[in-house]
Amino acid sequence: MSGTSEGPTPAADLDRSAVTESDIHASPRTEPPTTRTGPPTYRSVFAAAPLAMAVVDREGLVVSANDGFGALFGSPPDQLAGRIAADLVDLASDARGWHAYLEVLRGREARLRCTRRLKQPDGRSVWAQVTVAPLPAVDDAVLMSVADISAHRELQAKVRHLQMHDPVTRLPNRTLFFERLTAALDAESYEEGGTGRVGLCYLDLDGFKAINDTLGHRVGDRLLAAVAERLTRCADEAGYGRAAAPLVARLGGDEFALLVRDSTGTEQLADLAESLLDAVQAPFDIAGRRLSVSASIGVVERLAAGTSPTALMQAADTTLYWAKADGKARWTLFDPERNAHRMTRQALASTLRPAVERGEFALEYQPLVGMEDGRLHGVEALVRWNHPQFGTLTPNRFIGLAEEDGSIVPLGRWVLRTACRQARRWQLDNPDEPPLFVSVNVAVRQVWDSDLVAEVADTLEETGLEPRLLQLELTESAVMGSAGRPLQTLQALSEMGVRIAIDDFGTGYSNLAYLSRLPVSVLKLDGSFVRGFQYENAEAAPNPADEVVVEAMIQLAHRLGLTVTAECVETPAQAARLRDIGCDTGQGWLYSRPVPPERIAELMGSRARGADQVVGNP
Structure with a gap:
């Protein structure tokens, strides 16, 4: 089985502390020479340990492996002997991790710990934590252990999803929105291709507070969820035939945002804003009641280069304020001259x-x-x-x-x-x-x-x-x-x-x-x-x-x-x-x-x- 890398590889976690006997989870199961594997007490531990382990010489070749190591890679342990250990766990995919691994082999570093996504013989991928550390009392070998952390990663993913999504609308929340916005404005993301522009529709519901206060939060939450569905539908329609649909997020309260990467200009954003207004203004049937709200939308479209998330959101917030001040139930495009007047007023x-x-x-x-x-x-x-x-x-x-x-x-x-x-x-x-x-x-x-x-x-x-x-x-x-x-x-x-x-x-x-x-x-x-x-x-x-x-x-x-x-x-x-x-x-x-x-x-x-x-x- 060979390792694969998916997306940016996590940087190696280097632990420069000395390795003690507690760091060694097992000893060889096979019968390698005592001079290469240490005292016989390690052999029984090595063989019985459920953790996948292998002894690797200073040249980076597998000397011996236990059953767990063989099962992980779909080969009998003795057939793994002589294989290049780094290839098995994809250590060369990350320059920093590869350098640290070589330093451990040369005895200059105490330990390497990193995470890799490994592909098993049956096609299934597992997340593994790879640890390489010297063997006590053995100068010419190191111990490589590989722990399957797929369940832990899956749990982390679920927790992250909960942390990054709004529980009412199931849309990305403010944290995830700003993470995606920051990525969209990163030079690497638009220098690779695309228009190099970014657009934002910042939306606030008109009349939501009155409904929430009079009919209660349960009705208000259901209304927000219904609005989210309509906004998502508009985003999907706007993204048809394009590389990706706009990202729809709930920023809090009755505020939503739609992020358009690689926008083609103000006309595209204007069409999107018009569709959002029409979608929100149509009546909602919630809890046996027919409810009506409208939306005010601030629209910003500009080159990604030289724009920061803070500057873009400030412009969107200002434009949303203009939309409300101009009478609500409308969208307003950011106007640099009008903003300059506002900045002068603030000054x-x-x-x-x-x-x-x-x-x-x-x-x-x-x-x-x-x-x-x-x-x-x-x-x-x-x-x-x-x-x-x-x-x-x-x-x-x-x-x-x-x-x-x-x-x-x-x-x-x-x-x-x-x-x-x-x-x-x-x-x-x-x-x-x-x-x-x-x-x-x-x-x-x-x-x-x-x-x-x-x-x-x-x-x-x-x-x-x-x-x-x-x-x-x-x-x-x-x-x-x-x-x-x-x-x-x-x-x-x-x-x-x-x-x-x-x-x-x-x-x-x-x-x-x-x-x-x-x-x-x-x-x-x-x-x-x-x-x-x-x-x-x-x-x-x-x-x-x-x-x-x-x-x-x-x-x-x-x-x-x-x-x-x-x-x-x-x-x-x-x-x-x-x-x-x-x-x-x-x-x-x-x-x-x-x-x-x-x-x-x-x-x-x-x-x-x-x-x-x-x-x-x-």
């Missing part, structure tokens, strides 16, 4: 709070101009982030992040104090000019997570700015319907003399009658209404519908005792129409872009030029 979020402490923020101010007199009445403070990596960032890039992580509170506190201090400085530097009011944006989280009333009072006292010269802007969605603490805060600020403005008014769906019960002084019309006043050419007229809506809102505001500011005023024609229908103040590039505080000081002197003069751009 900003991680550095936002320290940036407040490092003083990376600055304020610019945009003029608020009277529509009747064309003069500067106030300014809106607009924060800028001078980011060391991304340059100057406007509020739309980071205010949402600041609200999410709570850093809007210290940032808002800094903006309030800086703006009030600057407004007071303008007033002191221009004693002959009417003072400007400064408008500061306030987020809802500042109302809930801080004592805004106390902060405003302390700031006004610290800077010396009169309350009437401070205007706080809150969005319509934040103000309308306010109750409890927000409403109490607004009322306290109003009683203090601070003006409250509703920013982006007209974009929400609030009850306008609620305005009469709020301590609001100003409505700022959203720029989308003002843009409708834009002239296409010199003879064109504004959009009549926009004009009717804006005029109605201005009239309503005036009847409630409120003033109105129009945002995004960009042309003289817009300003003229807004003035004609009664708008009080305007803000936009017609008058000025946001500018540094020193430019506002220069513009203050332009107020005396007359009612027909706008402030002008810097």
Whole structure:
């Protein structure tokens, strides 16, 4: 019988410890010369031992073998004498093991132990553990023993299968999936042939949690098993005519993954994702109930070279999140540009709070101009982030992040104090000019997570700015319907003399009658209404519908005792129409872009030029 090697041969297990009598399991059964086999006590042990054993000389030839050794190789023991022992047990198939074996024969190593798959004369293969060690008191021979460990290997295989497969769906589990994914991305696997590309569909069930929570885990498990069957069927159909079908795995919970080795491009992955969506969306009959779920799928396809399992899974996880955010029940392909935006967002979020402490923020101010007199009445403070990596960032890039992580509170506190201090400085530097009011944006989280009333009072006292010269802007969605603490805060600020403005008014769906019960002084019309006043050419007229809506809102505001500011005023024609229908103040590039505080000081002197003069751009 000759040895065969199947797949990568396990490396030899070298034991460099000295071999004692306990390492020798038997002595020769046949009657070899005493000088070659040692004392007679070993002969009886050698003959009776159930373990297959043979004495091998220093040249690697079998000197004698016991019955177990002969039975293993299907030959009488005496016929094995003179055979090359290494050939019988396939030691030459592994370079490391072969080298170790030669070292044992030469007396330089104490022991060799390795595992081989051996083919018996009847065609059956057995797993064997081969041990080669010196014989005590015999200098010119070693003992080779071969133990059949097939049953042990079979048990190991069963245990590994249980460890590597999900008990509910019987699919490969997360551990096995990552093992296969790592192998697919290994250079040797794709350099030998194929497309050199890899694809991944990362799937999450929509609506599974509700079923699992209401109908119980038994129903949920049966549903997962049914989903697994459909996914496997889709994978088999996708693999028809190809070298292999996609690997389907359950990664945990209601998350599944399909790994496509040697993918042919995004079209193949898109077809697979479409089939998965259709398969999952079809109703399931589980435990006498008709259940429906859908799936969101993140799809990634790329070259295997240069891709790591972690990077591929991160891309798939991000794309799955996009699929859910875009409305669920769909698949989404990984978009590098969209991911770059997400990475930038994460980078900003991680550095936002320290940036407040490092003083990376600055304020610019945009003029608020009277529509009747064309003069500067106030300014809106607009924060800028001078980011060391991304340059100057406007509020739309980071205010949402600041609200999410709570850093809007210290940032808002800094903006309030800086703006009030600057407004007071303008007033002191221009004693002959009417003072400007400064408008500061306030987020809802500042109302809930801080004592805004106390902060405003302390700031006004610290800077010396009169309350009437401070205007706080809150969005319509934040103000309308306010109750409890927000409403109490607004009322306290109003009683203090601070003006409250509703920013982006007209974009929400609030009850306008609620305005009469709020301590609001100003409505700022959203720029989308003002843009409708834009002239296409010199003879064109504004959009009549926009004009009717804006005029109605201005009239309503005036009847409630409120003033109105129009945002995004960009042309003289817009300003003229807004003035004609009664708008009080305007803000936009017609008058000025946001500018540094020193430019506002220069513009203050332009107020005396007359009612027909706008402030002008810097």
